[in-house]
Amino acid sequence: MDIFTSAAAKALGERLRERRESLELSQEDVAHLAAMHVSNYGKIERGLANPSLHTLLRIASVIEVDPGVLIAGLSGEMVTSRPHKLTAGELIRARQQI
Template sequence: MDVVVLLGRNVRLQREARGLSQEALAFEAGMKRSYLSELERGLRNPSVHALGRLASALGIEPATLLRES
């Protein structure tokens, strides 16, 4: 699986498991909701910085977002 698609799927799964909306997670991660939406759909190639901010906002290790389940 493409790593960008895998990341997007994992972000969505982690976000939904915590009951967060895209807007709430984007706010916590300091990014725009539209950018988060594009990440979740595998349309954006995130920076390492964005990956770290998302993981921090979700309370998980960044590597968790890159693991196949």
């Protein structure tokens, strides 16, 4: 995986592609119905672009799937370039110990 992709983006793209293909729709069909350019939609399916919340909701609506299904199981651990692994709870506990 190169520096411009993440496991989360790849997983989302695979889920979108599987759903689109199960509906026998083309990328052009989905992009048109979601009011976006087909090249942008294609990048999302390939895991090369991260959709905004609104874009993800539009795509989910078009392919008739709950957006939660598309992101289920994805986590911050699957995102490239996260500078540290602390959670908010760990940070709060560390501050309290000082």
